[in-house]
Amino acid sequence: MTIATDVAAALAIHGGPKAIERPPEDLFRWPIVMPEDEAAVLDVLRRGAMSGTDVTQAFEKEFAAWFGVEHALAHPNGTAALHAALFAVGVGQGDEVICPSITYWASATQALNLGASLQFCDVDPVTLNIDPADFERRITPRTKAVVVVHYTGYPCEMDRILAIARPRGIKVIEDVSHAHGARYHGKLVGTLGDVAGMSLMSGKSLAAGEAGMLITHDRAIFERAVAWGHYERMSAGTKYFSGEPFITDPALLRFAGIPLGGFKNRLNQMSAALGRGQLRHYAGRMAEIDRAMNAFWDAWEALGLPGITAHRPPRDSGLTMGGWYNPLARYDAAAFHGTTVEAFCAALNAEGFRCTPGANKPMHAHPLFHEADVYHAGKPTNLAHANRDLRMPAGSLPSAEAANARVFGIPWFKHHRPEEIGAYVAALAKVARAALEGRLSA
Numbered sequence: 001m002t003i004a005t006d007v008a009a010a011l012a013i014h015g016g017p018k019a020i021e022r023p024p025e026d027l028f029r030w031p032i033v034m035p036e037d038e039a040a041v042l043d044v045l046r047r048g049a050m051s052g053t054d055v056t057q058a059f060e061k062e063f064a065a066w067f068g069v070e071h072a073l074a075h076p077n078g079t080a081a082l083h084a085a086l087f088a089v090g091v092g093q094g095d096e097v098i099c100p101s102i103t104y105w106a107s108a109t110q111a112l113n114l115g116a117s118l119q120f121c122d123v124d125p126v127t128l129n130i131d132p133a134d135f136e137r138r139i140t141p142r143t144k145a146v147v148v149v150h151y152t153g154y155p156c157e158m159d160r161i162l163a164i165a166r167p168r169g170i171k172v173i174e175d176v177s178h179a180h181g182a183r184y185h186g187k188l189v190g191t192l193g194d195v196a197g198m199s200l201m202s203g204k205s206l207a208a209g210e211a212g213m214l215i216t217h218d219r220a221i222f223e224r225a226v227a228w229g230h231y232e233r234m235s236a237g238t239k240y241f242s243g244e245p246f247i248t249d250p251a252l253l254r255f256a257g258i259p260l261g262g263f264k265n266r267l268n269q270m271s272a273a274l275g276r277g278q279l280r281h282y283a284g285r286m287a288e289i290d291r292a293m294n295a296f297w298d299a300w301e302a303l304g305l306p307g308i309t310a311h312r313p314p315r316d317s318g319l320t321m322g323g324w325y326n327p328l329a330r331y332d333a334a335a336f337h338g339t340t341v342e343a344f345c346a347a348l349n350a351e352g353f354r355c356t357p358g359a360n361k362p363m364h365a366h367p368l369f370h371e372a373d374v375y376h377a378g379k380p381t382n383l384a385h386a387n388r389d390l391r392m393p394a395g396s397l398p399s400a401e402a403a404n405a406r407v408f409g410i411p412w413f414k415h416h417r418p419e420e421i422g423a424y425v426a427a428l429a430k431v432a433r434a435a436l437e438g439r440l441s442a
């Protein structure tokens with residue numbers, strides 16, 4: 001890595017020297033693949049065991065132990081795990097599912113395939129997580145479940161969410177795809193609601209290639225998820241790691257042999273093998289990421305520059321960010337003479353500080369939920385079994401609509417290397433100072 005020391009020089013975007021000449025690629029490489037990971041994957045390959053479940057079940061057992069839950073069920077991806085979770089809590093035709101507008105589409109879009117409708121709700125402008133007050137406002141007698149997303153690792157306000165949901169019998173599904181290992185007052189997120197689904201794809205902080213996991217304390221939810229997409233585990237003779245059959249409920253057992261959802265949710269065991277190795281080292285690697293990311297933000301805050309703040313919980317909040325998937329900076333254009341986040345990021349990228357303006361786009365504005373008649377019902381699929389029009393025009397969710405102008409993705413450090421991290425802080429300061437002085441146009 002080459003670090004330019006003259007951060008007062010002209011901006012690279014204006015022809016000046018780059019602050020970071022050669023980004024240190026190994027500071028960011030992920031997942032970390034060691035010979036033991038390669039050996040485990042090769043073993044599956046050489047045994048021809050890709051379609052078995054022995055490695056996957058070992059992975060599930062270790063996963064459940066790490067999270068401290070009773071049940072873990074592997075899936076080919078997070079989308080499938082969340083789909084199974086929606087079915088397992090009982091979402092069906094005519095129900096409504098509440099979901100924050102700012103998230104990846106797979107958090108809840110599968111509700112449509114169950115005949116349910118999505119009701120989007122707003123996010124908190126600071127955390128970008130579901131706004132509990134708006135969640136409460138949007139509840140109707142048809143609301144069956146809420147999906148909460150611990151967005152880019154920031155834990156949701158679970159106490160408030162549960163206090164709203166539980167008395168009304170609304171099931172709480174946690175989407176942990178961004179937040180493996182994040183803690184809410186000491187408890188791992190994913191263990192607080194009724195069930196959690198999560199992605200374990202390569203880019204995630206806990207990365208098993210293409211994979212997903214469903215976890216729950218609730219045996220009935222687990223059994224329904226098995227029956228939904230794991231036909232080979234449905235028969236009475238198939239034993240779970242607890243020693244019990246996967247399915248004990250006679251109402252499900254009578255369908256043994258054919259999955260209720262018609263889905264085949266078996267995980268490829270090469271991913272399970274990789275996942276086991278990644279899980280074994282995850283606590284240590286996550287702690288290293290946490291040190292690195294906090295070091296970045298601590299150094300930034302020590303400079304005392306306005307306009308950019310960390311998307312991280314306050315130190316004494318009892319919340320932690322886990323693996324800091326896709327870390328974000330909060331951006332206040334007003335502090336920078338109206339410079340847009342896009343222009344600011346263009347200047348940062350020119351310095352060798354890789355970043356992306358915005359976050360996920362608000363879903364409530366997407367035409368899929370306004371127009372798409374996927375199953376030829378003669379009306380938009382999101383309204384196919386609804387008793388009202390749930391379409392939301394622009395202006396409905398102000399925080400979600402403003403979010404993309406107010407954040408940008410920052411480098412995701414995987415190692416605590418203060419000097420190299422310091423170079424990134426200096427690069428950010430170089431661009432921020434120029435923008436504060438009005439040297440960066442909108």
Ligand SMILES: Cc1ncc(COP(=O)(O)O)c(C=O)c1O
Nearest residue numbers: 077078079104106107177199201
């Ligand atoms: C918040 C969120 N939910 C769900 C998913 C879906 O997971 P997968 O891509 O493994 O299907 C993702 C993945 O990108 C995600 O970011």
